[in-house]
Amino acid sequence: MIGLTLDSIKGILPVLKKQSFDEPVPDFSEVDIGKLTSALKTPFLHKHSSHEILHIAAHIFCLLIESHSLPNANKRMAVVALFNFLRVNGYEIFASNVRLYAVAMAVTWLSKYQLFDKAIDEVFNFLKEETKKSPMVIPKEQLDELEQEFVTFMGQKK
Amino acid sequence: MNKQQSTNTKKEKNFLSKSKSFAVHIPQRDKTSLPSIQQQFGTTVAQEAVEKYGQTLQWLGGKDRV
Numbered sequence: 001m002i003g004l005t006l007d008s009i010k011g012i013l014p015v016l017k018k019q020s021f022d023e024p025v026p027d028f029s030e031v032d033i034g035k036l037t038s039a040l041k042t043p044f045l046h047k048h049s050s051h052e053i054l055h056i057a058a059h060i061f062c063l064l065i066e067s068h069s070l071p072n073a074n075k076r077m078a079v080v081a082l083f084n085f086l087r088v089n090g091y092e093i094f095a096s097n098v099r100l101y102a103v104a105m106a107v108t109w110l111s112k113y114q115l116f117d118k119a120i121d122e123v124f125n126f127l128k129e130e131t132k133k134s135p136m137v138i139p140k141e142q143l144d145e146l147e148q149e150f151v152t153f154m155g156q157k158k
Numbered sequence: 159m160n161k162q163q164s165t166n167t168k169k170e171k172n173f174l175s176k177s178k179s180f181a182v183h184i185p186q187r188d189k190t191s192l193p194s195i196q197q198q199f200g201t202t203v204a205q206e207a208v209e210k211y212g213q214t215l216q217w218l219g220g221k222d223r224v
Contacts, residue, residue: 004196011193011200015208021219075218083207084200097213104218138199145195153196 001053002088002146004040004060004081005153006033012080016073025073035069041154053089054131058123060085065104066111066119075104086131088138088146095130 009028016025043059064078079100086093093100103126110119136143193201208215 004200005194007194007197008200011197011202012204015201015204016215019208019212019215019219021216023219025219073219076215079211079214079218080204080207083211084203087203087206088199097211097217100211100214101217104214142195142199146199149194149196 001056002143003044003056003150003154004085004088005150006031006036006040007149007153008084009036009040009077009081012077012084016076016080021073021076023072025076026070030071032069035067036064039063039067039069044154053086053091054127055120055124057082057085057089057091057127058120061123062107062111062116062119065107066116075108078107079104086127088143090133090136091131092134093127093131095126099126099130 009031013025013028013031017027019025040060040063042063043056046059061078061082064081065074068074070077083093095103103123106122107119110116110122138146192198
């Protein structure tokens, strides 16, 4: 399994910034690096965490929304990061816009009421219904490089 | 091998070893200035995500969001 790194988010934010949103997307320099690092690493370190890809994906998605590592655009970053994580691990998401929006909002509300485990379950169930394995289109050499960078990132202290 | 030939061979070896060090160092220097593969992949996939889920992102980025 290949996770995301700080550089993944560094690649995502400029693309989001180019879109015209009512609420602006911050620069990577505004990221709370400690919170973001923790959100990306914790699902892989959690002793009770399942090693199932969709469970880890759900955990990362919820942590990116809940930890609020950006002053703004945390849900948008989490949606794109989820898309990225699934793709690199050979999954494709097929949910409608309405369903994806609803699940992101559900995580926000459940987190506000300290129902974080419930939020992860909601996203996990959503992913089980709305994703499927797709043929891997990333060349093996690139996958190896992605994995190597992730391993290096995981080896660094939080 | 006469003295002239021996000098030429030494010069050749010297040149080759310098060429080799250039061949190794230049690509390494270039590589460090490139974004990491995670960053490049993040950008590429983000563009796909924006195409596919632009509407979701618009709703999430709207002022009237919850």
